[in-house]
Amino acid sequence: MDPVVRYGIKARYDGECGLCGAPVKVGERIFQLPKKRTGPQGRWVCAPCRWPDPDRVIDLDFVIRKGEQRIAKGPSYTPSMAEIDLIVTAFGYLEPLDQDELVVLKMLRDAQLTRQSPTMGRAKTAVIVRAMLRAKE
Numbered sequence: 001m002d003p004v005v006r007y008g009i010k011a012r013y014d015g016e017c018g019l020c021g022a023p024v025k026v027g028e029r030i031f032q033l034p035k036k037r038t039g040p041q042g043r044w045v046c047a048p049c050r051w052p053d054p055d056r057v058i059d060l061d062f063v064i065r066k067g068e069q070r071i072a073k074g075p076s077y078t079p080s081m082a083e084i085d086l087i088v089t090a091f092g093y094l095e096p097l098d099q100d101e102l103v104v105l106k107m108l109r110d111a112q113l114t115r116q117s118p119t120m121g122r123a124k125t126a127v128i129v130r131a132m133l134r135a136k137e
């Protein structure tokens with residue numbers, strides 16, 4: 001395994017995680033995702049994205065920030081099971097849902113049954129972000 005994938009490096013300047021959009025400060029450890037997960041350009045991510053952290057708080061703000069990051073930087077958003085559970089719960093407070101939201105909700109409910117995270121393009125990710133912003137109101 002490439003050392004920057006296994007051990008990471010210290011960030012040389014302030015930035016943000018390439019996956020979840022969390023702010024990264026100079027000197028914090030960042031990691032490169034394996035290229036098979038991201039394509040040839042690689043992607044620098046924060047520690048909890050590289051080595052999933054069960055203590056990480058998955059809340060509406062987290063999902064919104066990650067969704068916006070995925071829309072801006074692409075190519076897609078593959079929510080974790082914890083994120084899917086949160087999004088489905090939040091949709092429950094939003095009824096009535098529009099047609100796009102119903103389609104996304106069905107995908108996510110199916111994912112809860114199969115335990116397979118779906119990969120969403122920008123359009124479906126945008127539906128999620130819009131709904132999560134509404135859920136925060």
Ligand SMILES: [Zn+2]
Pocket residue numbers: 017018019020021022045046047048049
């Ligand atoms: Zn991250």
